[in-house]
Amino acid sequence: MSKSVRRWIPVSLYEIAGIESWLSDLSAQGLALERFGLYFAYFRRTESCKMIYRLELLPRPMEEPDDEMLDFYLHNGWEYVTTLNRLFWVFRALPGTAEIHTDAVAQGYAYDKLSRKLKQSAIVVFAAFLLIAAMIAGIYLFSEWPVLQLVEDSIALNQFLLLLVELAAVIQAFRIYRAIRHLVRRLKSGLPMEHYGNYRRGRNVHVAASVMLSAAVIASMFFPIWGMKKNWEMPLSEVSSPLPLLPLDMVEKSPLFAYRSSLFQGKDHDNFVRYEWSVLSPVQYQIGQRGIVSGEEWPDHSGEYSPSMQIRYYRLVSSALSDPLIDDLIYRYVERYYAPDNNFDRMKLSAAGLDRAELFTAAGRQILLIHAGNQVMMLRYYGEKNLAEYTDTLAGILARWSE
Amino acid sequence: MAKKVLEILTETMFYVLMSFLRQERCGIEIAEFVEQKTAGRVRMGPGTLYTILAKFEEEGLISEIRVEGRKRTYRITARGIEAYHEEISRLRACINDAESEGEI
Numbered sequence: 001m002s003k004s005v006r007r008w009i010p011v012s013l014y015e016i017a018g019i020e021s022w023l024s025d026l027s028a029q030g031l032a033l034e035r036f037g038l039y040f041a042y043f044r045r046t047e048s049c050k051m052i053y054r055l056e057l058l059p060r061p062m063e064e065p066d067d068e069m070l071d072f073y074l075h076n077g078w079e080y081v082t083t084l085n086r087l088f089w090v091f092r093a094l095p096g097t098a099e100i101h102t103d104a105v106a107q108g109y110a111y112d113k114l115s116r117k118l119k120q121s122a123i124v125v126f127a128a129f130l131l132i133a134a135m136i137a138g139i140y141l142f143s144e145w146p147v148l149q150l151v152e153d154s155i156a157l158n159q160f161l162l163l164l165v166e167l168a169a170v171i172q173a174f175r176i177y178r179a180i181r182h183l184v185r186r187l188k189s190g191l192p193m194e195h196y197g198n199y200r201r202g203r204n205v206h207v208a209a210s211v212m213l214s215a216a217v218i219a220s221m222f223f224p225i226w227g228m229k230k231n232w233e234m235p236l237s238e239v240s241s242p243l244p245l246l247p248l249d250m251v252e253k254s255p256l257f258a259y260r261s262s263l264f265q266g267k268d269h270d271n272f273v274r275y276e277w278s279v280l281s282p283v284q285y286q287i288g289q290r291g292i293v294s295g296e297e298w299p300d301h302s303g304e305y306s307p308s309m310q311i312r313y314y315r316l317v318s319s320a321l322s323d324p325l326i327d328d329l330i331y332r333y334v335e336r337y338y339a340p341d342n343n344f345d346r347m348k349l350s351a352a353g354l355d356r357a358e359l360f361t362a363a364g365r366q367i368l369l370i371h372a373g374n375q376v377m378m379l380r381y382y383g384e385k386n387l388a389e390y391t392d393t394l395a396g397i398l399a400r401w402s403e
Numbered sequence: 404m405a406k407k408v409l410e411i412l413t414e415t416m417f418y419v420l421m422s423f424l425r426q427e428r429c430g431i432e433i434a435e436f437v438e439q440k441t442a443g444r445v446r447m448g449p450g451t452l453y454t455i456l457a458k459f460e461e462e463g464l465i466s467e468i469r470v471e472g473r474k475r476t477y478r479i480t481a482r483g484i485e486a487y488h489e490e491i492s493r494l495r496a497c498i499n500d501a502e503s504e505g506e507i
Binding site for chain 1: 411416430434448451452454455456458460470
């Protein structure tokens with residue numbers, strides 16, 4: 001008969017009458033309160049014996065009532081059970097025991113102090129929310145390529161979750177403050193505290209909100225770590241799995257073409273594959289390729305012909321992001337980056353299976369942007385061949401990757 | 404002008420303050436004093452007693468002077484005596500107002 005059982009706390013700890021009624025009802029079912037945890041209350045199984053419970057605001061900062069207090073409460077029929085959240089002492093007594101409080105106005109003075117503290121904390125929480133919201137909004141609103149930043153940012157969801165948690169905290173802080181302020185007014189007008197509260201009414205909402213908030217907090221801690229763990233980088237030659245890749249040797253078509261590596265600190269900075277994860281684009285690749293064609297020179301005779309290509313591939317969670325992402329990529333890699341030159345020719349291309357294809361051409365370099373459904377690809381090519389010839393090939397690559 | 408410490412002294416609060424006039428007391432002694440003084444008319448629950456003591460101490464009307472074993476003993480301060488006399492004046496004024504209206 002002494003097995004401990006736990007029950008989810010059905011209402012906020014500040015819904016005093018609700019907690020008291022709940023504990024009293026459980027005592028009638030043979031569950032005697034032992035202690036409170038964060039979400040659960042722990043009970044001891046006993047004989048069914050209806051008790052009344054009271055949450056008593058700590059008169060001063062102390063963990064438990066001192067001995068004299070315990071004696072006097074007990075003398076009046078009230079047994080100390082536990083301390084709740086360093087805010088309330090929980091007492092129980094048999095039904096019919098005289099009330100713990102006999103002066104509502106005096107009790108109102110005690111709650112008045114709590115009400116002022118809650119008001120201050122609600123304002124602080126609200127200010128923190130505004131600050132965080134402004135910081136997060138600032139990151140994206142003042143970004144020159146907000147969609148690109150959101151898509152590549154592995155902590156975008158984390159920030160959103162943080163904001164949600166903070167918003168929930170603001171709502172809860174003001175709800176609690178309003179409830180206690182109402183209680184103070186009631187007590188100061190001489191009306192005693194209510195000890196019956198319908199804890200069943202909001203139970204499901206409270207439990208669901210608690211679970212969701214906890215999940216959001218855990219997820220906001222977990223996502224950045226998970227995102228980082230998923231990322232990897234390897235030399236292109238060592239990757240055996242299929243890649244969204246237009247091989248540079250296929251573009252150059254020269255038997256004299258050879259890939260050229262540039263090793264620095266053990267990493268190949270010319271021919272590599274980098275995989276990244278983000279919430280809005282769970283599959284992202286950056287692929288670098290560089291080579292030389294022996295015996296061939298750049299048209300301006302500036303040196304040996306050494307074409308290169310950087311590919312960025314994004315598989316987005318929604319195709320609605322594709323066009324805005326391409327617009328941002330154009331701004332980021334064409335208009336903004338090459339603004340001083342401003343000498344790109346812009347050409348719209350078409351190919352079966354592609355929703356959009358645009359080619360930007362300038363002397364010795366081309367930037368091709370394509371998208372099909374939720375896939376976006378950007379190829380930055382430095383060389384003398386024409387990427388426009390490969391739109392069908394690229395459409396085929398995207399079609400294979402969409403499967 | 405000194406800060407008004409409490410908006411109002413309730414009857415229970417007034418008797419708690421009164422209990423310190425002649426001697427220092429601990430919680431249970433205060434409860435006994437009030438019960439005897441009012442012949443049981445004013446009953447003070449334990450929550451009320453300790454809430455009032457904490458509030459009075461916070462407002463500087465009483466101060467804790469020692470803790471011995473299970474007992475915590477308090478005494479009234481000059482500010483407490485002042486508050487007590489203010490309340491007596493207020494109550495006297497109430498009685499005088501009532502008496503000046505004569506009998507019904």
